[in-house]
Amino acid sequence: MAFTYNRLDKNDVAVLLVDHQSGLTNLVQDFSPDDFKNNVLALADCANYFKLPTILTTSFEDGPNGPLVPELKALFPTAPYIARPGNINAWDNEDFVKAVKATGKKQLLIAGIVTEVCVAFPALSAREEGYEVFVATDASGTFNKTTRDAAWARMSAAGCQLMSWFGIACELHRDWRNDIEGLGTLFSNHLPSYRCLITSYMAGMAAKK
Amino acid sequence: MAFTYNRLDKNDVAVLLVDHQSGLTNLVQDFSPDDFKNNVLALADCANYFKLPTILTTSFEDGPNGPLVPELKALFPTAPYIARPGNINAWDNEDFVKAVKATGKKQLLIAGIVTEVCVAFPALSAREEGYEVFVATDASGTFNKTTRDAAWARMSAAGCQLMSWFGIACELHRDWRNDIEGLGTLFSNHLPSYRCLITSYMAGMAAKK
Amino acid sequence: MAFTYNRLDKNDVAVLLVDHQSGLTNLVQDFSPDDFKNNVLALADCANYFKLPTILTTSFEDGPNGPLVPELKALFPTAPYIARPGNINAWDNEDFVKAVKATGKKQLLIAGIVTEVCVAFPALSAREEGYEVFVATDASGTFNKTTRDAAWARMSAAGCQLMSWFGIACELHRDWRNDIEGLGTLFSNHLPSYRCLITSYMAGMAAKK
Amino acid sequence: MAFTYNRLDKNDVAVLLVDHQSGLTNLVQDFSPDDFKNNVLALADCANYFKLPTILTTSFEDGPNGPLVPELKALFPTAPYIARPGNINAWDNEDFVKAVKATGKKQLLIAGIVTEVCVAFPALSAREEGYEVFVATDASGTFNKTTRDAAWARMSAAGCQLMSWFGIACELHRDWRNDIEGLGTLFSNHLPSYRCLITSYMAGMAAKK
Amino acid sequence: MAFTYNRLDKNDVAVLLVDHQSGLTNLVQDFSPDDFKNNVLALADCANYFKLPTILTTSFEDGPNGPLVPELKALFPTAPYIARPGNINAWDNEDFVKAVKATGKKQLLIAGIVTEVCVAFPALSAREEGYEVFVATDASGTFNKTTRDAAWARMSAAGCQLMSWFGIACELHRDWRNDIEGLGTLFSNHLPSYRCLITSYMAGMAAKK
Amino acid sequence: MAFTYNRLDKNDVAVLLVDHQSGLTNLVQDFSPDDFKNNVLALADCANYFKLPTILTTSFEDGPNGPLVPELKALFPTAPYIARPGNINAWDNEDFVKAVKATGKKQLLIAGIVTEVCVAFPALSAREEGYEVFVATDASGTFNKTTRDAAWARMSAAGCQLMSWFGIACELHRDWRNDIEGLGTLFSNHLPSYRCLITSYMAGMAAKK
Amino acid sequence: MAFTYNRLDKNDVAVLLVDHQSGLTNLVQDFSPDDFKNNVLALADCANYFKLPTILTTSFEDGPNGPLVPELKALFPTAPYIARPGNINAWDNEDFVKAVKATGKKQLLIAGIVTEVCVAFPALSAREEGYEVFVATDASGTFNKTTRDAAWARMSAAGCQLMSWFGIACELHRDWRNDIEGLGTLFSNHLPSYRCLITSYMAGMAAKK
Amino acid sequence: MAFTYNRLDKNDVAVLLVDHQSGLTNLVQDFSPDDFKNNVLALADCANYFKLPTILTTSFEDGPNGPLVPELKALFPTAPYIARPGNINAWDNEDFVKAVKATGKKQLLIAGIVTEVCVAFPALSAREEGYEVFVATDASGTFNKTTRDAAWARMSAAGCQLMSWFGIACELHRDWRNDIEGLGTLFSNHLPSYRCLITSYMAGMAAKK
Secondary structure, three states: OOOOOOOOOOOOEEEEEEOOEHHHHOOOOOOOHHHHHHHHHHHHHHHHHOOOOEEEEEEOOOOOOOOEOHHHHHHOOOOOEEEEOOEOOHHHOHHHHHHHHHHOOOEEEEEEEOHHHHHHHHHHHHHHOOOEEEEEHHHOEOOOHHHHHHHHHHHHHOOOEEEOHHHHHHHHHOEHHHOHHHHHHHHHHHOHHHHHHHHHHHHHHHHHO | OOOOOOOOOOOOEEEEEEOOEHHHHOOOOOOOHHHHHHHHHHHHHHHHHOOOOEEEEEEOOOOOOOOEOHHHHHHOOOOOEEEEOOEOOHHHOHHHHHHHHHOOOOEEEEEEEOHHHHHHHHHHHHHHOOOEEEEEHHHOEOOOHHHHHHHHHHHHHOOOEEEOHHHHHHHHHOEHHHOHHHHHHHHHHHOHHHHHHHHHHHHHHHHHO | OOOOOOOOOOOOEEEEEEOOEHHHHOOOOOOOHHHHHHHHHHHHHHHHHOOOOEEEEEEOOOOOOOOEOHHHHHHOOOOOEEEEOOEOOHHHOHHHHHHHHHOOOOEEEEEEEOHHHHHHHHHHHHHHOOOEEEEEHHHOEOOOHHHHHHHHHHHHHOOOEEEOHHHHHHHHHOEHHHOHHHHHHHHHHHOHHHHHHHHHHHHHHHHHO | OOOOOOOOOOOOEEEEEEOOEHHHHOOOOOOOHHHHHHHHHHHHHHHHHOOOOEEEEEEOOOOOOOOEOHHHHHHOOOOOEEEEOOEOOHHHOHHHHHHHHHHOOOEEEEEEEOHHHHHHHHHHHHHHOOOEEEEEHHHOEOOOHHHHHHHHHHHHHOOOEEEOHHHHHHHHHOEHHHOHHHHHHHHHHHOHHHHHHHHHHHHHHHHHO | OOOOOOOOOOOOEEEEEEOOEHHHHOOOOOOOHHHHHHHHHHHHHHHHHOOOOEEEEEEOOOOOOOOEOHHHHHHOOOOOEEEEOOEOOHHHOHHHHHHHHHHOOOEEEEEEEOHHHHHHHHHHHHHHOOOEEEEEHHHOEOOOHHHHHHHHHHHHHOOOEEEOHHHHHHHHHOEHHHOHHHHHHHHHHHOHHHHHHHHHHHHHHHHHO | OOOOOOOOOOOOEEEEEEOOEHHHHOOOOOOOHHHHHHHHHHHHHHHHHOOOOEEEEEEOOOOOOOOEOHHHHHHOOOOOEEEEOOEOOHHHOHHHHHHHHHHOOOEEEEEEEOHHHHHHHHHHHHHHOOOEEEEEHHHOEOOOHHHHHHHHHHHHHOOOEEEOHHHHHHHHHOEHHHOHHHHHHHHHHHOHHHHHHHHHHHHHHHHHO | OOOOOOOOOOOOEEEEEEOOEHHHHOOOOOOOHHHHHHHHHHHHHHHHHOOOOEEEEEEOOOOOOOOEOHHHHHHOOOOOEEEEOOEOOHHHOHHHHHHHHHHOOOEEEEEEEOHHHHHHHHHHHHHHOOOEEEEEHHHOEOOOHHHHHHHHHHHHHOOOEEEOHHHHHHHHHOEHHHOHHHHHHHHHHHOHHHHHHHHHHHHHHHHHO | OOOOOOOOOOOOEEEEEEOOEHHHHOOOOOOOHHHHHHHHHHHHHHHHHOOOOEEEEEEOOOOOOOOEOHHHHHHOOOOOEEEEOOEOOHHHOHHHHHHHHHOOOOEEEEEEEOHHHHHHHHHHHHHHOOOEEEEEHHHOEOOOHHHHHHHHHHHHHOOOEEEOHHHHHHHHHOEHHHOHHHHHHHHHHHOHHHHHHHHHHHHHHHHHO
């Protein structure tokens, strides 16, 4: 069976961050809060680092769902920001789709809360419209692992590619030589175990002198 | 690869609740009893809320399997109710299939006990007859997680879509503006963590005045 | 080694519900939300059913911790209610201790959020003052199981007795004959699997006639 | 700190099987049904094999709790059998305590359903009366592992010794030479992995000839 | 997408039990020994109950793998029995394939030890030859769950259907009316929780008289 | 049994941070790296916030264990820093003990890597010298959970109190009114779920105006 | 649906060991260190035993990732060794691809650290170029199980076959008669439980004499 | 409460290795086979490295339990070796106790299979005779974690100290300066993650030159 490896191309991908709101974040139970916060911010840092067009959207910020977490607002001050008046599937919102199309990209990288709704619905809609869809699995959270497993199966069956933020960063960067320090900083900030490797290494280097 | 997003359409879906009987419920070990009871009733409330035609069926109510749980009887007083005399696969029962066809819907949303039999068998039969099949994963229970995993894999391979009751509610509703209060009430009654978000929010609003 | 079995005595126990507030409830990750809600309400129903003097207390209701969950307010409309102005350990609050002492009981049954603080601190203080302390383990929640395990060990080492709401109900009731229907209803409302046993049994009885 | 090893003495131990009833068994979720059935029957076989006086007791057999599981009835046809009219703690029942005292033993080995009530209550009462108490942990079941952990901690703090049926059998037997075949049969019947070792060994022996 | 539900047909299925040997059984760690023994014997009882042609095969019985477990030998005294001299994939053994073909069936139901080798290899070979292949997941065991997951994924990707013995029994039986007592006995013998439901039910019936 | 509640007293406690080195951190597998990093820094922030005398010590910084993680160095620029030349138990090092004694405190709060050595050894030594010992369980890590459980049991049996950093912060602070903003900031920085509560709350307050 | 069983053919497979470096190994948390070390060396021993052309590659050996683990260097002293100057996906490195092509094999067996990057990227690239790709799942490690699950799903969807080292060894060997002692030694060295079976068996044989 | 830290003293400890036989090892399911093998051999290497008097004992080597694993035989060629004719508790065997007493040590370090019998029984007997008892938790295995937990609790309550082999090695060694290379080699051989730290460190050192 022939297979084409559609890999993330930093020149052809837009990032969609869907409903990372303070109230909704408190519903997430398939990651520890520390892990989840780190994963979301790591994905956001990737988006910025690779200068990927990024679209923010929220659902009912004025109600119990709460506002977009301030860290994301701060990281993307000029990004299109669609506060949806009611559409559950962001793709049902014309402004959102318009913003997506305006990026001119054919790959979409999606993360959100909760996985089976805010991520899966636009992911499936985007697949139907012919986009290559990548799900940032660990920057997307939901009520429990059972629900997550079902959501992943549904998206996978639809041809979405499931990736972690670390895999995403690596697939976008392609070659360390493009910017060793930049990528290293990204990893150091969001992979504590990698940061420790660097610390030990640096200590060895310093001792050398 | 072209993909069509067959999403749940509240005008074109029938709900099949298969063998949620008191004896069989006591066999379920892949959810905590509290979680399972809540999930089944949440799905039932969705069916009522969206006015979806719903069919109840049971297997050997007079024997060890026990009667349909009374809560479901009470929620669907006028629904077709097929007490199967012996067919294990509900789809092998003519009356059941007749009731399904009488709804005129092309999407079927199935839940039941136990997952690998009472859910999977009619789900696969319905797929063969061309229906779009959606499985309410968390309102379906079985002996253990190993068995559930195998059952999900089989249904997924047959083109069934695996969804949680919450995803189902969201995909049916489409837009909060269709009825904010109704959907909010549904969530508040079956998502304790969402209910807490609402409580905190309401307290803030009340303080405002 | 001599051992005295200090068992819960419905004539000598007061119940302390500490900080079951909507915001704090959303921090709990060592129980599923459905299980936790059910456990807290089951304990509350026990307190009412056995007419145990019950004291409610909260911490900073007007801030992010949120108000007491409304269900508890509704179940104990006339209970002493101490909204603590700042003391983290409820036992550091004079009004709270006064309310406890006013009950004249020598056994205290405590539950709260979060386990290692709002439960453990007053539990240890009460032990120091000579009370027999019982912790309602499953109506108390916290950030994760690691933290809970450590908190349980600390309280256990201090002579607190760890019990689930079901064990509490049974130890208080002593004999089904005191009120079969009352206890049966309590179990039916909060133990879905026991409710199913009753349903099956009742169906058998009905068939007999 | 001085320590006395009170070990099970087959001449000085009585076995108490508390509420292993068909309905209650369906509430057990801290063991798989296969494991639990095997453990209970293994403990019963031990009691018979070592000719330990055994007392059966049940709670409300005519109601939803269901009858004693028939296998236990069949294994102890002449054992004292106390169908308690209402006492939740078996030790609150005079006939039960009379039957225990009639055995003249100072060690009690207890198993039952559910652990935190039907096992823990009489275990603590027996401790108070000066008995050495041993809990057959794996022949005792309850709603979930969280509840079990709390119950174990409470009994352990009261000086009860927690043992598995296999440890019990070994501590009672003391020396294989007392009856190699008898003990081997007991293990072969209830430890599938040990049975396989025997099978392999026997095959080797047979090949030798 | 069109889908055909190839369901187990008791007139068209042969059972392959591959390498359930005493030594190899001691390698299995993805099921408890009690669960695994029960599952294997339950599958074997199904094969006998439905009179399915069954083929036994082993690998190196005289070596460390040990002999076929005696229970299986006893249950299928006249079944073809191929002691493979060396082929790891049973399908590489001409006698085995000949025995399979001699059954004239087009559906194969396979279980064995270990899952990723003794089950997966002949399963994939059989798929290549056009058979419909069903894997009895819970009567197949291996070193750990990680390995099992990979093996299931490989077989599932090849179009094998994953089923538990209980689902197999139900799909073969189709209708309780074919033989209520026979199927009930099969379940009672291998599903302790179902046996308890029957016990409770029978007690209710007996009380009626 | 009389019980004294020795609670953490911010005027009488010293903090010992033992061997949080970059190499050793990479051995920790009983916490996720994100959780562990957050817990260690949260404990360090507590020590600073409450102005607790803090002692840093390391083992073989120049070898594979690596240097102290730079974040800790930065947080405690003037703290006593004992680079042990070889003593595995920090308490065997005279300089370390001298530094501890110099604080004049009678309560010691210990965290380190790995739990069963670098934490447990000085904890037990300090107990022997009459100190009240508190272990910061979640800022201490080791190879796996089995090892951790055994280490906890050993320290608990020696009279050490096991606490999480959050419980520590609360027991030190006693009363929110001592500094609402300071404690709130500490929680906001190290409890992502609490930070979300604050964010939602602040949004509500802002909307009010 | 037609299916072809592409099984590993020892005459047509090359092994790619990607980035098994000392620093990266310390990032792996989805296997215990003992298991992971054993799995990697078992796969390497297979490669040597079956004389499969093997290619070693590393990423930034001079930096924090650390050198190739010395055991692998020692096992493949003459293998092509590509120290990649920066390409994250080994397949993006011309020398690496040249080395792969020079083997003339059409099956590739890949393992590495971390699974979702160093394994998945070249696996997908190789699939695109028409290779049959086999992933040695248990000789590949990553940060956690959630990430691994997503990586497996992505590779599986691309037609890669997921196998454990044991399944790989068996599929390569085909028939024990090809070399009983050789394969037995491989298993004895890397499967402690199989080694025990052999020990028991040998003891029986020795006793015979 | 006064506390004495009885720490392992290499001049006053004897090691008891109880029933590490090939058949019994295959019953162990609370550790992976790789982990368990490594732990047992690590403990044995400690005993040799610190020149601790070591006693080997087995139960029924000629039967299904199998011979002592050959690695242990090889490591202790001149150690007392008591093949017990039938006593389950090794302490019931006079020769064994005589051998223990002949060492003249007052600390005993015990490991064995299975934990709740072969370890717990002699551990409790030794406690009764006044020995300080240390259990090597991770070099002792049993049927499942539930059983292990109960066994640990029983030994802990009797004053046994639970330690891992790594903690044992560290408590015996006291100070790296006693022999840096020796201890480093021990760790490198049995802690793969520590070995990687050393490898990375050595590479840095080599680069320096």
